[in-house]
Amino acid sequence: MKAIHLQGRGGPEHLVYEEALQPHPGPGEVLVRVYATGVIAPELTWSATYETKTGNKRSLPIPGHDLSGVVEEVGPGVTTITRGAEVYALTAFDRDGAEAEYTIALPGELAPKPRTLDYVQAAAVPLTALTAWQALFEHAGLVAGQTVLIHGAAGGVGVFAVQLARWAGGQVIATSSARNRDFLRELGANQIIDYSTTHFEEVIHDADIVLDTIGGNTLERSYQVVKPGGALVSVASPPSAEQAKVYGVRPVWFVVEPNREQLIQIGDLIDAGQIRPIIDTVLPLSQARQAYEQGARGHTRGKIILRVVDE
Numbered sequence: 001m002k003a004i005h006l007q008g009r010g011g012p013e014h015l016v017y018e019e020a021l022q023p024h025p026g027p028g029e030v031l032v033r034v035y036a037t038g039v040i041a042p043e044l045t046w047s048a049t050y051e052t053k054t055g056n057k058r059s060l061p062i063p064g065h066d067l068s069g070v071v072e073e074v075g076p077g078v079t080t081i082t083r084g085a086e087v088y089a090l091t092a093f094d095r096d097g098a099e100a101e102y103t104i105a106l107p108g109e110l111a112p113k114p115r116t117l118d119y120v121q122a123a124a125v126p127l128t129a130l131t132a133w134q135a136l137f138e139h140a141g142l143v144a145g146q147t148v149l150i151h152g153a154a155g156g157v158g159v160f161a162v163q164l165a166r167w168a169g170g171q172v173i174a175t176s177s178a179r180n181r182d183f184l185r186e187l188g189a190n191q192i193i194d195y196s197t198t199h200f201e202e203v204i205h206d207a208d209i210v211l212d213t214i215g216g217n218t219l220e221r222s223y224q225v226v227k228p229g230g231a232l233v234s235v236a237s238p239p240s241a242e243q244a245k246v247y248g249v250r251p252v253w254f255v256v257e258p259n260r261e262q263l264i265q266i267g268d269l270i271d272a273g274q275i276r277p278i279i280d281t282v283l284p285l286s287q288a289r290q291a292y293e294q295g296a297r298g299h300t301r302g303k304i305i306l307r308v309v310d311e
Contacts (some may be wrong), residue, residue, distance in 0.1 A: 001290070003100030004288045005060040009050050012292035017285065020062070023096070023104050025075030029292050030105050032087060035119035037098040038066030038156075039288075039304040040127055041295030048093040063288075064099035064306070065091045068113055068122035078095040078107055086113040088267075090126035090258045095134055095219035099288055101308060110268040111263035124156075129266045131256040132160035132211075136168065139252045140209040140231040144169025149204055149225060152213035153189060154180040156303045157235060161211050162187045163275040173207070175200050175218075180301065187278075212236055223247040278302025 003020035043049050043063050050058055053109045068088040072080055081087070087110045093096060095104065113122045135157075136142040148165045152158045153174030163171045166188030174189040181192045193200045199221070206227040212219050215236030223239075226232050228248035232239050239251035269275045280300040283291045285308045295304050 001101035002285065003062050004064070004285065006044070006049065006063060007060065011044060012289045014044075014123060015063075015289045015292060017288060020060075020100060024076075025073055025183045025275075026075045027077040028078060028106065028209060030071055030081055030107060030110060031073040031075075031087075031109070031140050032067060032069045032080060032098075032103055032105050033072045033103060034067050034098045034103055035069040035307075036067070036123035036151040036308040037064040037254045037285075037306050037308060038067060038123045038125075038127060039295050039306060041234070041292060042235070043093070046093065051094070052093050058096075062096040062100050062103070064096075064097035065093055066123050066126045066128075066303075067091065067105070068119040069098075069308075071110075072102065076271060081110060085110075088122040088126055088263065090130055090256070090263070092258060093255075095287075099285060099306060099308075100113035105242035106258075107276060109214060109258040111260045111267060114267040116271045116273075119309070120282055121277050121279065121308055122303050123305050124279050125160075125262060125266065125270070126255065126258075127256060128161045129164075129261055129275075129277075130259060131157045132164050133262050134254065134256055134259075135211050135233045135235060135252075136164055136170075136209070139254055140211070140233050142168050142170055142191065142209060144167045145175065147170070147171045149173045149175070149200070149207040149210045149222075150189075150213075151200075151211065151218050151222070153184055153192075153300075154301050155202045155213055156300070157211075157213050159187060159273065159302050161213075162189050166190075167269065167274050170209075173204060184302065191280050209233065212239075215263065223249060225306065244258075277305050280304055282307055 003018035008014040244251035
């Protein structure tokens, strides 16, 4: 099969499109014919991309853990998924990923592909939607009426966070560039702050929840805008426990986890027209290096997708 291999540790220059051995499912595993996969730009900097859970070096790892496709084969003991099922998934980061014609997934990672989406659209959902879902509902405990400030609202995670927070009855404040103002209002943001002209900490003072996808200086300036007892959730870098204590806020940093049941709920919302994926760019699998270079530059609107199969 064709696949993308990382032939070294570092940036997109180490990504190579070449032949690879097709995997076969073992007990409790599923082989998926990959139709499309979403680019996770920071993945090339993660230790899990290059090491096993036990810390051993992985040989020629295949990146990419968002996927949509069709079940090709099920291993012994798998009874909940059948061959031919249309699926989408986020797979674990410490295994070979989906930037290949075939990949291995676990039944607990796979959910039925939303019926209203094609495969390219479906591949834009798992990682970003699950990250937003787990941030808002599992870690921040969002309830209707709360104010949510979302940094990087037009990015991959941000676009789902805006939609999910609004669906849950939150008052959504988004930080972004001016070019995304109308776009974010269409997604449901109540207020948009142009970070190039306005310091958000000068106009926001009592957010119940801040979701930070940027890190750095943006995270440092966010403690002061959360009301005492509120949550500062970052998926970019861990908030300072000391700073959080000074401001009386609850700091949260987490890594998204695969979750079949949450993907089913997200798929139901998509099919009901409540939320939708946003795609910035679609490229063929052979152009993975260009896709990661684009992702590393930032300022994308939604996801970059690699198409593996022409539908």
